[in-house]
Amino acid sequence: MKCRVCRGPAIIDLPRHNANFCSEHFIQLCLRQTTKAIDDFSMMKKGDRILVAVSGGKDSLAVWDLLSELGFLAEGLYVGLGIGEYSEASQQYAETFARDRGLTLHVVPLRTEYQFDIPTASKATGRVPCSACGTSKRHVFDQFALDNGFDVLVTGHNLDDEVAVLFGNTLRWDIGYLSRQLPVLEARQGFPKKVKPLVRLTEREMAAWCVVRGIDYIVDECPLAAGNRHLAYKDVMNQVEERSPGTKASFYLNFIENMAPLLVDRHESDVSAIGSCSRCGAPTGAEGSDLCAFCRLRDRASQHEPVSVDLLIKKKSRS
């Protein structure tokens, strides 16, 4: 197996590019794909104040590393979700990465700052953990970016993530969700600009990036996410990809090019229907409450006695 560029020994085969790469030229490929995503979708420019949403997993550490390599100045924010040992280990990976590279990492623990954690929120509201977690992370990242004057919030969503979400939204033909599934969401009332520089790179490529670059990250999936629908969709799309390499990339990129423009009106009308939370000022949907989804979640979860992650997992495996 030889590198397509230099004919030296390759370390990775990429069927959708119909090519193999050595570590040096694999690194160049990843930098090029990231640059292309940033440029094609006008994600950010040098000198912007950039905040990366950091989980301690491969994608968020890889995107932070890639941006640093490309000369962008980015700080990180880790949100402590309180998911037992999994959260403790994740935080250590994030802190070690930042310290070794002289990067600034902010940490916001939900329990200390907001008096709840994800296992407790899930139990208190009866919602699946991933749903409570998504609401919490979105709120804390958005708020932190706005309060601290960042120009853009970066997340590590890779091609596989976007493809799985797009597949789920397509299965339901949920036009509202489809209209918002873009690599860039512009800043607007109560929301920072949000961008996804890894949309042209896969999960497997980001794992390889971390290996090649010597980045230690938390390898385990979140114990509360195991068996969720998102993972099942990834599995299905990987089967399609194996049969026809390049399908995942064309599914996502053709959506952005062919379909998203037809949904712009829906996106605009969605955006204009938003109000403000009477407590924290964050945007609210039209759910008939003057509190945002996060404040409502927090109200219920912070009044509940703390629930351990083990208890939640045991209950899940019994049902």
Added chain:
Amino acid sequence: MKCRVCRGPAIIDLPRHNANFCSEHFIQLCLRQTTKAIDDFSMMKKGDRILVAVSGGKDSLAVWDLLSELGFLAEGLYVGLGIGEYSEASQQYAETFARDRGLTLHVVPLRTEYQFDIPTASKATGRVPCSACGTSKRHVFDQFALDNGFDVLVTGHNLDDEVAVLFGNTLRWDIGYLSRQLPVLEARQGFPKKVKPLVRLTEREMAAWCVVRGIDYIVDECPLAAGNRHLAYKDVMNQVEERSPGTKASFYLNFIENMAPLLVDRHESDVSAIGSCSRCGAPTGAEGSDLCAFCRLRDRASQHEPVSVDLLIKKKSRS
């Protein structure tokens, strides 16, 4: 396992309806779902002259049987594709079905009427057999329906067929194809009205219908279709369905309800861009030829010496 309606012994479980049915109430369910499709989408009315595209497989014989049970007067058309023993056996099933029920079956053999068959067309043009077959069947069915004054052409596409095609078109976000994927295509210049009354019923349900109603049909897949992409898509969507019963139906029906209306403009502009074949008068796309796709296929295939289906399969399995 008990019938949801009468509590008698059930013969089939239908997870998406979260119910089991005895043969009598299964038959009623199928008749009801067919009626609902016909009514919801204004497919046809009693007294219309109806032509069913008959292959000898379970779906086309089931839809013909269902329409007859519901009091519609329908004749059948079988197109002889020249796919060796597979075609011979298919034709016998179609003829036996029609004869036993006193129904009228027309037969158009491609070789006799148009001087080619599918294996030869595939070899002569280098196209995959399913593509040459689709072009040929569409042309012959459309032409026969128009020439003989039928009001509507019925095909036996079931929910699984529509879901697999929709999934394929969605993977590419092919807006033109998506805009045409409707349960009813109205008659227009050179095309008869075309309808799919089985869109609310699955492949498995149509197999069960044939068993319950004592309909013999060709069980084998076409030997030239084995391993095609369409079958792979069905496989993937069945995995999703197994995890979440009802997903296939909601994928298709939500597309029709939520997305198809947003694509109407595309469909209209597509329709208006059509010309007429200078030889047969059939509609042509904007492919830079004055002949339609069928006449071009026929020109090349009829000049080629006949190719046996076995030769084509051997060649395929070697590659």
